[in-house]
Amino acid sequence: xxxxxxxxxxxxxxxxxxxxxxxxxxxxxxxxxxxxxxxxxxxxxxxxxxxxxxxxxxxxxxxxxxxxxxxxxxxxxxxxxxxxxxxxxxxxxxxxxxxxxxxxxxxxxxxxxxxxxxxxxxxxxxxxxxxxxxxxxxx
Amino acid sequence: xxxxxxxxxxxxxxxxxxxxxxxxxxxxxxxxxxxxxxxxxxxxxxxxxxxxxxxxxxxxxxxxxxxxxxxxxxxxxxxxxxxxxxxxxxxxxxxxxxxxxxxxxxxxxxxxxxxxxxxxxxxxxxxxxxxxxxxxxxxxxxxxxxxxxxxxxxxxxxxxxxxxxxxxxxxxxxxxxxxxxxxxxxxxxxxxxxxxxxxxxxxxxxxxxxxxxxxxxxxxxxxxxxxxxxxxxxxxxxxxxxxxxxxxxxxxxxxxxxxxxxxxxxxxxxxxxxxxxxxxxxxxxxxxxxxxxxxxxxxxxxxxxxxxxxxxxxxxxxxxxxxxxxxxxxxxxxxxxxxxxxxxxxxxxxxxxxxxxxxxxxxxxxxxxxxxxxxxxxxxxxxxxxxxxxxxxxxxxxxxxxxxxxxxxxxxxxxxxxxxxxxxxxxxxx
Numbered sequence: 043x044x045x046x047x048x049x050x051x052x053x054x055x056x057x058x059x060x061x062x063x064x065x066x067x068x069x070x071x072x073x074x075x076x077x078x079x080x081x082x083x084x085x086x087x088x089x090x091x092x093x094x095x096x097x098x099x100x101x102x103x104x105x106x107x108x109x110x111x112x113x114x115x116x117x118x119x120x121x122x123x124x125x126x127x128x129x130x131x132x133x134x135x136x137x138x139x140x141x142x143x144x145x146x147x148x149x150x151x152x153x154x155x156x157x158x159x160x161x162x163x164x165x166x167x168x169x170x171x172x173x174x175x176x177x178x179x180x181x
Numbered sequence: 182x183x184x185x186x187x188x189x190x191x192x193x194x195x196x197x198x199x200x201x202x203x204x205x206x207x208x209x210x211x212x213x214x215x216x217x218x219x220x221x222x223x224x225x226x227x228x229x230x231x232x233x234x235x236x237x238x239x240x241x242x243x244x245x246x247x248x249x250x251x252x253x254x255x256x257x258x259x260x261x262x263x264x265x266x267x268x269x270x271x272x273x274x275x276x277x278x279x280x281x282x283x284x285x286x287x288x289x290x291x292x293x294x295x296x297x298x299x300x301x302x303x304x305x306x307x308x309x310x311x312x313x314x315x316x317x318x319x320x321x322x323x324x325x326x327x328x329x330x331x332x333x334x335x336x337x338x339x340x341x342x343x344x345x346x347x348x349x350x351x352x353x354x355x356x357x358x359x360x361x362x363x364x365x366x367x368x369x370x371x372x373x374x375x376x377x378x379x380x381x382x383x384x385x386x387x388x389x390x391x392x393x394x395x396x397x398x399x400x401x402x403x404x405x406x407x408x409x410x411x412x413x414x415x416x417x418x419x420x421x422x423x424x425x426x427x428x429x430x431x432x433x434x435x436x437x438x439x440x441x442x443x444x445x446x447x448x449x450x451x452x453x454x455x456x457x458x459x460x461x462x463x464x465x466x467x468x469x470x471x472x473x474x475x476x477x478x479x480x481x482x483x484x485x486x487x488x489x490x491x492x493x494x495x496x497x498x499x500x501x502x503x504x505x506x507x508x509x510x511x512x513x514x515x516x517x518x519x520x521x522x523x524x525x526x527x528x529x530x531x532x533x534x535x536x537x538x539x540x541x542x543x544x545x546x547x548x549x550x551x552x553x554x555x556x557x558x559x560x561x562x563x564x565x566x567x568x569x570x571x572x573x574x575x576x577x578x579x580x581x582x583x584x585x586x587x588x589x590x591x592x593x594x595x596x597x598x599x600x601x602x603x604x605x606x607x608x609x610x611x
Binding site: 045047049051077078079080081082083084086103104105106107108109138154 | 554556559560561562563564566567570588589590591592593594
């Protein structure tokens with residue numbers, strides 16, 4: 043699954059500048075996170091139309107990159123996250139960034155890792171379901 | 182390839198004999214005709230006859246930029262006021278410029294040296310040279326123009342105009358060589374990328390001559406890689422002829438300075454004492470053939486050193502190392518001397534960094550360096566950006582002994598100028 047990542051300067055109005063570009067392009071944001079590090083940061087979006095989002099942002103001179111992540115569906119119960127983390131740890135896979143939420147009683151975990159292919163394989167082996175972009179968008 | 186093989190390969194003893202004759206002639210002429218030098222000679226108690234060897238040149242007075250400002254508009258003329266055929270000026274940071282006059286022979290000589298310079302990089306009459314330097318009072322445009330015409334190139338006097346028009350000329354007239362500011366060359370490469378123009382396939386470009394701004398080896402390499410061309414460093418200053426007084430040959434290993442037209446000295450920038458050949462110091466030049474406005478021991482403020490070894494190309498005119506910086510450009514931050522080129526070298530050897538940067542001095546004595554990311558330098562990972570910033574800060578600390586604040590900014594977000602790039606903003610309240 044692909045996220046759209048945008049370089050953002052840590053100044054008032056910068057986030058609004060980016061979201062306006064997406065709004066004007068009729069791109070719907072389904073999930074967003076902002077990571078800041080001093081004078082700059084990165085905004086990451088899951089959107090309904092990533093190609094349009096990248097094009098519109100680039101046209102406005104913004105620095106954009108696509109980022110591949112995994113969206114994992116785990117049972118909505120205690121110990122689910124632990125099971126995922128344990129599975130990855132056992133295979134020596136490091137988690138770079140991770141965020142999670144529960145929607146309609148479904149627990150969703152979005153992870154970034156340098157070993158994406160390996161992570162995908164071991165998680166599926168563990169019986170966990172990886173969501174397609176379409177599934178994520180229709181949660 | 183040689184334009185004037187005999188002059189360019191003259192054996193050192195003959196070249197030095199020729200220099201001495203020209204020096205003596207120049208000293209005699211200014212002693213007769215230029216009140217400024219008459220005064221200086223009287224103060225130092227020297228007469229033209231005292232100059233018996235090239236070493237005696239060090240007894241002659243220096244000429245400083247301040248002397249040119251004081252002589253404005255025409256106080257240093259050595260010919261009748263109606264004799265010069267061209268005027269160029271060099272911008273002063275404040276107030277009046279320095280005015281430099283050229284006789285018909287002076288113009289002829291500047292074109293001749295430019296022709297030698299171009300041919301030594303392999304330029305022929307078949308080349309199409311797009312001159313993207315500013316024409317007018319600045320020497321960069323006209324001096325290159327005359328030199329390239331002399332070689333027989335088709336010269337496109339484009340001037341600095343818009344990137345759109347530059348590209349159109351390049352495509353329509355099959356430009357093979359450009360004369361361009363290094364900062365603009367980097368900017369223009371990005372413009373081509375945005376236009377989807379691949380210079381290797383879509384243009385006929387083979388060579389670029391870059392000058393008028395001090396720049397680093399790393400910048401040259403970047404331009405070469407961005408276009409897939411050979412880039413040659415050109416050195417000059419308005420007070421001499423402008424471009425073409427020092428130029429790289431096909432070996433790109435230092436700037437051959439045309440010693441049959443200029444006498445080179447390297448002096449300690451503070452004491453003015455001559456330094457041994459090979460040591461780094463301030464370049465001092467004496468014109469040996471100038472008619473309209475000869476200058477003795479002109480302090481260029483450019484910091485460099487002479488490369489004593491002969492060049493593989495066979496030219497006997499010695500080479501200068503790439504200019505480290507103009508003494509005027511040196512920054513003093515927290516008591517440490519810093520040349521902007523030191524910063525540029527670090528940035529341009531870092532692939533994730535783009536072509537443009539800005540050094541901002543502010544507060545009491547703080548230095549911040551705003552660094553544009555390369556278009557391909559963003560992979561969406563904030564950790565990689567933090568890592569890059571940290572890595573740059575460490576390199577600066579090691580090289581400069583000062584730890585600047587490093588700010589990463591998006592590609593294309595820093596201001597671009599059409600003239601010489603403005604790399605330093607000083608708003609310190611010292």
